[in-house]
Amino acid sequence: MxxxxxxxxxxxxxxxxxxxxxxxxxxxxxxxxxxxxxxxxxxxxxxxxxxxxxxxxxGYSDIYIKTAQTISLETKRILEKKFQGADMKIDVLPELMAGAIIQVDDVYLDGSIAGQLSRLEKFLIS
Incomplete structure (x- = not known):
C-alpha cells in the first residue's frame, strides 16, 4: 500500500x-x-x-505567516520566491500589536509583541 x-x-x-x-x-x-x-x-x-x-x-511544504500589519507587495514577492513551491498563507492579525508569527512546517517562531508579553507574563507568574 x-x-x-x-x-x-x-x-x-x-x-x-x-x-x-x-x-x-x-x-x-x-x-x-x-x-x-x-x-x-x-x-x-x-x-x-x-x-x-x-x-x-x-525543503518545506507549508508556510503560515501571521503579521500585525499588511505586508508590502515587494515583501510578499520576496517570500513567494523564497518559498517557491510551498503552500503559503499570510494573515493580518492586529492583536499581535507588532512583529510576526511564522510557521514553516513544524517549526514555529513567535516574534510578535503579543507573544513576548505572554512569555513575560508566564515568567513573572512562575
Missing amino acids: KKLVRKLALIYIKFAQTRDEPIEKIAQTFVLYLHEEKKLWLWREIIKEVHSVWKKEY
Missing part, C-alpha cells in the same frame, strides 16, 4: 507541476480518478505523502 500511495502522490505532484490548469481543477480530476478506481479511501495518506515529497524537493 505504501508504494501505491507514493506512486499516486508522485503522479499528483507531476500533474500539478506540468499542467496549466488551476490546482483546484487538477485536484478535482485526481479525486474523481481515485473514486473511479475505488481508491478514494487512500486520500489522506496520499496528501501526507504529497507533503513529504514536496518537503524533500523544496
Whole structure:
C-alpha cells in the first residue's frame, strides 16, 4: 500500500507541476480518478505523502505567516520566491500589536509583541 500511495502522490505532484490548469481543477480530476478506481479511501495518506515529497524537493511544504500589519507587495514577492513551491498563507492579525508569527512546517517562531508579553507574563507568574 505504501508504494501505491507514493506512486499516486508522485503522479499528483507531476500533474500539478506540468499542467496549466488551476490546482483546484487538477485536484478535482485526481479525486474523481481515485473514486473511479475505488481508491478514494487512500486520500489522506496520499496528501501526507504529497507533503513529504514536496518537503524533500523544496525543503518545506507549508508556510503560515501571521503579521500585525499588511505586508508590502515587494515583501510578499520576496517570500513567494523564497518559498517557491510551498503552500503559503499570510494573515493580518492586529492583536499581535507588532512583529510576526511564522510557521514553516513544524517549526514555529513567535516574534510578535503579543507573544513576548505572554512569555513575560508566564515568567513573572512562575
